[in-house]
């Protein structure tokens with residue numbers, strides 16, 4: 001049965017985070033567009049125990065707040081995140097005696113801890129309020145993609161079932177936002193495995209995990225203002241793994257272990273009981289916290305190998321993939337929502353171009369290349385880097401580097417709305433290519449350094465809020481920049497990254513003069529850094 005009205009301008013397969021926000025972005029861009037979302041789930045999502053993807057970072061938070069216009073909901077119904085935080089607490093019961101990385105106060109740009117059940121229920125209602133048709137309980141069964149570049153009038157056809165009834169709908173555009181079901185990816189054979197083999201297990205506990213109370217040391221607690229570390233995305237780290245603790249506004253806490261199987265096989269943690277046994281050895285304070293709360297367990301799930309790529313995400317044939325239907329990297333720095341925001345923005349631009357009668361070919365190709373280049377450079381932050389997570393000397397340096405790269409380059413393009421501005425991209429191509437090459441060299445060098453690091457774990461806080469340049473880089477995302485100022489901003493980021501790379505190299509070589517610097521030495525030598533510049537890396541605060 002044809003589902004009227006047909007044809008639609010856009011049919012989105014899957015109404016999760018990616019699909020529903022894309023629908024709203026399209027509607028904001030062009031209120032006359034006709035968007036249909038087909039979502040398999042028939043009932044409201046449960047609070048807390050729904051999906052993973054609860055911690056946002058700056059790009060994702062900005063996308064939901066400013067691009068989609070969900071700021072009031074985020075502020076009223078979810079928790080403001082107290083940044084990220086890392087503790088080198090492997091095998092330890094004295095949290096105040098280990099190195100902590102984090103900020104002692106909020107930085108300027110907000111981010112949120114999102115209860116995915118509450119969020120998705122709101123997104124469905126809000127999408128409908130904005131004039132988008134969302135059919136819940138509709139299971140997409142098949143699709144015929146028209147070769148529309150050859151035939152401008154050709155329509156895609158999507159077949160779906162609604163209860164016992166079969167329906168079909170035709171559309172000019174079809175976007176796959178079905179998550180790991182990956183309908184278009186499977187149909188066109190676009191799956192592209194990567195070499196990042198990490199796995200994850202996670203669960204929700206119906207109680208708060210107040211990490212602040214894990215020690216009676218008041219001086220330690222008051223190192224933070226507010227003294228509320230539980231609001232951070234807390235990472236308990238050790239060699240080859242990290243554990244996440246994410247608070248949810250519904251009162252539950254999300255807990256996960258993400259590990260490199262070469263260090264911690266999935267079989268050692270793939271049930272709640274096994275995960276508890278694993279905590280007993282590796283993160284005993286968390287074991288103590290959870291042991292009396294076993295009856296409050298709300299769910300338990302795992303993914304064996306969660307990271308994967310995709311050969312093509314956007315096509316001039318008027319189809320696209322977004323969210324986990326396309327690719328997924330690694331949750332260590334929570335980039336899932338960032339990539340949703342970025343790919344949705346590219347798709348919105350392509351659909352708007354098409355509706356204005358513009359040609360899609362080259363644009364679709366360039367956006368695809370850009371997204372793949374963000375994916376490739378972000379993957380270097382994680383792939384083969386899990387051994388560093390247990391290193392209290394090298395990981396703090398890596399975190400500063402990774403965030404300088406993220407806030408200094410990618411986040412600047414998003415916050416200043418230059419993602420689809422191909423003119424700025426082209427003008428900045430030399431700097432962007434050099435930043436990417438420098439990042440690859442730094443990541444390789446950090447691995448080498450960690451191989452010889454003494455891994456000292458003193459009881460200090462490496463306070464990122466106490467690094468004026470770092471706090472300012474975060475704040476600078478809120479600036480309003482004209483074209484020239486934007487180009488200069490990226491050039492400044494490029495220079496800053498060079499200075500930071502030079503300092504990283506010098507710090508490592510001061511203790512390990514024989515260390516093989518690989519290509520980093522050449523990269524650093526390519527660029528002149530001013531003499532006598534103030535140090536950038538964090539200084540310990542006892």
Ligand SMILES: Cc1cc2nc3c(=O)[nH]c(=O)nc-3n(C[C@H](O)[C@H](O)[C@H](O)COP(=O)(O)OP(=O)(O)OC[C@H]3O[C@@H](n4cnc5c(N)ncnc54)[C@H](O)[C@@H]3O)c2cc1C
Nearest residue numbers: 014016017018040052053055140178179323324331336337
């Ligand atoms: C271990 C782990 C931790 C993560 N942590 C974070 C984090 O802290 N922060 C972050 O930003 N991201 C995180 N992510 C990523 C985040 O989970 C994803 O980015 C996000 O959930 C993807 O949303 P989506 O809309 O693409 O997919 P989904 O949320 O899975 O939505 C897909 C929708 O499609 C529907 N569907 C499927 N098949 C059909 C069909 N045939 N017909 C109709 N509908 C269908 C499903 O019902 C579902 O609602 C994490 C990922 C993993 C694996």
